Amino acid sequence: MAVTVDFDAEELWLAEDPANAARPGVLSQARYGARTAVPQLLEVFESLDIPATFFVCGGDAVRHPEILESVVAHGHEIGHHGYTHRSPHLMSREEEESELVRGIEALRPIAGEVHGYRSPSWDISANTLDLLVAHGFSYASNMMDAVRPYTHPEHELVEIPVHWSLDDAPHFWFDATSWNKTMRSAREVAEVWTEETEAIHAAGGLVTLTVHPQIIGRPGRLRMLTEFLTRVRADSGVWFARGREIADAARRAAVPA
Numbered sequence: 001m002a003v004t005v006d007f008d009a010e011e012l013w014l015a016e017d018p019a020n021a022a023r024p025g026v027l028s029q030a031r032y033g034a035r036t037a038v039p040q041l042l043e044v045f046e047s048l049d050i051p052a053t054f055f056v057c058g059g060d061a062v063r064h065p066e067i068l069e070s071v072v073a074h075g076h077e078i079g080h081h082g083y084t085h086r087s088p089h090l091m092s093r094e095e096e097e098s099e100l101v102r103g104i105e106a107l108r109p110i111a112g113e114v115h116g117y118r119s120p121s122w123d124i125s126a127n128t129l130d131l132l133v134a135h136g137f138s139y140a141s142n143m144m145d146a147v148r149p150y151t152h153p154e155h156e157l158v159e160i161p162v163h164w165s166l167d168d169a170p171h172f173w174f175d176a177t178s179w180n181k182t183m184r185s186a187r188e189v190a191e192v193w194t195e196e197t198e199a200i201h202a203a204g205g206l207v208t209l210t211v212h213p214q215i216i217g218r219p220g221r222l223r224m225l226t227e228f229l230t231r232v233r234a235d236s237g238v239w240f241a242r243g244r245e246i247a248d249a250a251r252r253a254a255v256p257a
């Protein structure tokens, strides 16, 4: 199991709408995630001895260096999540590369070498994989075409696949602009995650769980996450690992696409 945390603080809201920069109420959700939820997530992971991978936008790293330093101090991996939270498919190749480089420069002082990349919203462009190889990345985590890691056929890059079902956002995201989506209960989400996790485990695959501090960090959901991870942790047949370790293992196993 890969427990992945998309840090997504202010950059998420600024990408949704640049006018959010002048909306302290909207941005308070980001602050809750960074300052309140992340320390609690670190406690949960520590109590269960679970290593995690945090994907972080460069802009959020500049905004919250002390939070990310504590993530690193707890032994978790930091991966690249854009500089802003804008999708690469909306950018020219030059703009995408400049975001990638700025992000690396912002993360490196805190995280050291950055090995993994996950785009905002798992939405990559036709240039993304080329750029990741050119900038020395070891793995990417954006695709929904498998339930186990694989090596991209034309790129020296391991893919750690994802899926919306194992993400917190599709179940809990509430859009105050349109009000056209309701939130699910934590119990329902635990059911979805458990069904999917058990079936992937039975198939010998990789469960990539994706959570966002400002979403999963609400008290009732955090309780659910703790109970869910406690149950998975109790199975000695599950290997919990950071993205880089999974990529290394996939390379050793040379799993073809």
Ligand SMILES: [Zn+2]
Residues within 6 Å of the ligand: 006, 008, 012, 081, 085, 119, 120, 121
């Ligand atoms: Zn994100």
